[in-house]
Amino acid sequence: MDEFALINRFFTSLGRHSHGSQADTVIQGIGDDCAVLSVPSGQSLVVSIDTLVEGTHFVAGTDPAQLAWRLLGASVSDLAAMGAEPAWVTLALTLPAADESWLKPFSAALGEGLAYYGINLVGGDTTRGPLSLSAQVHGFVPHGAALLRSGARAGDLVCVSGTLGDSRGGLECILNADIAANDYLLDRFYRPTARVSLGQHMRRYATAAADISDGLLADLQHILTASGVGATVNPDLLPISTQLAAHFDNETAKRWALSGGEDFELCLTVAPECWQVLCEKAPSLAAQLTVIGVVDTEPGLRLQTAEGTVSAAAAGFNHFASETRNS
Amino acid sequence: MDEFALINRFFTSLGRHSHGSQADTVIQGIGDDCAVLSVPSGQSLVVSIDTLVEGTHFVAGTDPAQLAWRLLGASVSDLAAMGAEPAWVTLALTLPAADESWLKPFSAALGEGLAYYGINLVGGDTTRGPLSLSAQVHGFVPHGAALLRSGARAGDLVCVSGTLGDSRGGLECILNADIAANDYLLDRFYRPTARVSLGQHMRRYATAAADISDGLLADLQHILTASGVGATVNPDLLPISTQLAAHFDNETAKRWALSGGEDFELCLTVAPECWQVLCEKAPSLAAQLTVIGVVDTEPGLRLQTAEGTVSAAAAGFNHFASETRNS
Known part of the structure; x- marks a missing residue:
């Protein structure tokens, strides 16, 4: 198992926890080619993707726990602006190395944030490169009721x-x-x-x-x-x-x-x-x-x-x- | 308007084209805090996120048109593995600079790829930093029919x-x-x-x-x-x-x-x-x-x-x- 496979263990573990009223909408979470999800009847799906890049959005050495909260907060805020209920998030994480001293506080804070917002981690991709974090959030809003x-x-x-x-x-x-x-x-x-x-x-x-x-x-x-x-x-x-x-x-x-x-x-x-x-x-x-x-x-x-x-x-x-x- | 706002014009323009049998599932595309989307009745949503990083997945100087095809091909391939019909994609693009000589061929090839796969660009985030591209694809599969x-x-x-x-x-x-x-x-x-x-x-x-x-x-x-x-x-x-x-x-x-x-x-x-x-x-x-x-x-x-x-x-x-x- 290579070092990046180890990283995935952090997130597979997070993906096992169910959060919020929409936990039962996850048919297949992390662990297949795609997540399989169910949008409740009468609801529209709302989605937004956001990226934080080291050197652009935060300085090198920023506490990974703070990055987790900022990434989630900024992303979920887009759902809030639509009047949507948060449901799922996917995470594309690019890291210079599989550094456990970074990954542990990051994943712990991410887990807290997922619980706080009632949002379920359903997929991701971990790659090697300059530090950057993209999150796509998904939420529900009754048909025709989104705040535009x-x-x-x-x-x-x-x-x-x-x-x-x-x-x-x-x-x-x-x-x-x-x-x-x-x-x-x-x-x-x-x-x-x-x-x-x-x-x-x-x-x-x-x-x-x-x-x-x-x-x-x-x-x-x-x-x-x-x-x-x-x-x-x-x-x-x-x-x-x-x-x-x-x-x-x-x-x-x-x-x-x-x-x-x-x-x-x-x-x-x-x-x-x-x-x-x-x-x-x-x-x-x-x-x-x-x-x-x-x-x-x-x-x-x-x-x-x-x-x-x-x-x-x-x-x-x-x-x-x-x-x-x-x- | 800053240079990164100019970038968004390329993708806003791409987002205006409808592709495939699911074009009418886009209620609100690019241009709001979130996209608002409709999953057809009887269908599950399947999603996957993939990242390509310069220096890890491709060498510096790779033709941007080829990157667009590889990004879409690799991402849509995850939908194919679930037996899903492609519907939407969001794009998180990190670029060192707003370089039109890169953006023009990239967005042209991306447009061709969107049409080829019948997939609609519904959102994105463009940021400054080391070249990296993340795409999240979304597709539909009848409830219970996903290939796991x-x-x-x-x-x-x-x-x-x-x-x-x-x-x-x-x-x-x-x-x-x-x-x-x-x-x-x-x-x-x-x-x-x-x-x-x-x-x-x-x-x-x-x-x-x-x-x-x-x-x-x-x-x-x-x-x-x-x-x-x-x-x-x-x-x-x-x-x-x-x-x-x-x-x-x-x-x-x-x-x-x-x-x-x-x-x-x-x-x-x-x-x-x-x-x-x-x-x-x-x-x-x-x-x-x-x-x-x-x-x-x-x-x-x-x-x-x-x-x-x-x-x-x-x-x-x-x-x-x-x-x-x-x-």
Whole structure:
């Protein structure tokens, strides 16, 4: 048995654990040419593939446990943005060597993440080469109920979940020795939490959704482009954590909330009357969201500033995307 | 728009073309956080993910069109081994730079391959880093009808499709300047053809199947292990192409047929009475297959030689796998 066959033992073992309500949808998991899977009746399948590359998405020497959580968090966040229930994941792992001191903490953390999200590892491919990790996640959503980017209408409120800019704050703590490390901010960077439950609940209220991976402005622009509309955002309304506010000046915190990326919160558009219903009927959901702007008929993305309304590009946000995904 | 956003244009364009009988199963293709897909009623979903890494699976400077064909061929071959009908593919592409002279021939060949296999590109992720390509293929098979590795029974005939060893012959032509290049052998290496139609037809005749990616002995051993049986193979029965026989001596050709890998033919086990029916009712299928051995109750893999029956390991085939997949 070669050393890469040994690697497969780690993942075959993980694949034996069943997670979540969809565990019985795995007919044949790891161990054949393909996995054989069953999509429940009345459900659509939603899928997304994401890659993390050493030197591009993380620095050499990053804790493998943190990589496992980031890979899963970033991938499952795409399911959350569709309002989908996570079901399965496949993993394509490229490693320079079969290093057990890397594989043990990675697979242990991956196992924890699979259990946390209720997602089953059903297949993979392990190859030798420069360190890189691709995950494809699969989830279910009732037919016709997926939250698409294309449903936003003029007049809708723009909402975001949680707080924004924390992940970038954590990254700054890592990159700059003169910034005091903050466990909360570091955790938001290393271990993003996909908003799975919120996404599923928002299927009945939102007109469109995207997860905030490239930064709020970039991801909101994806919604606006797909929907053929524009929006105006008030930066003073951005939800900023007390930890981010305590560590960085107000302008910096706002800039990261607008464009920092990798928060893996949700950006949603909600018709005003639905927002009203949401606040009345589901106050615990409403409490997870902050209204930060409104959808307009005029294409483009604008910011409300002390000097009036200016285009986001004119305000210096013309390079939104740190990376662009084609799914 | 950054340079990697330009890359996505190539694939967004490819994603707009519909291929095969399952084109209408794509509800939302490239352009949202996830693809939204519909698995036809009565069908199971089968999935497999495969990675090609520069320096491990191909040398630097390999023609990108050939990479596209190899990636698709190797991936779709896993669907063929399950008896599945190809439906969708997602692509995770890591590139050192957004080099149009690489991207144009790659995406053109990928488009041809998608059309050839009737498979729809539904998502992807493009990232910067050392050249590497991962594809996840998705297909359909009627509930309960997937060809698994675990179904072989003692007495079954061991069959293989096409001819074996050609891909390794092509690789030798590339690596050794003193071997005359042969277009047929090179094409078998660069542009493997997955046996999709054969796999689907063999659902009704075969007890088990695997595709020959790691070499016949390694992949047959996967079937035997999963089924809890053994087999005896007669190397004199191995199907060897006239081109391979013309270019290499008999012993070399046989060795590559047994262990060369990347042929992407199918290895199947068929009960003798089903083989009889197959020959009578579907002679055109039988003509694509060669019986090379028989399944035994005794675990392990044996070869019939002039000196009698010896274990494959004793005959020098103890390192079967050039690479091991965990799905």
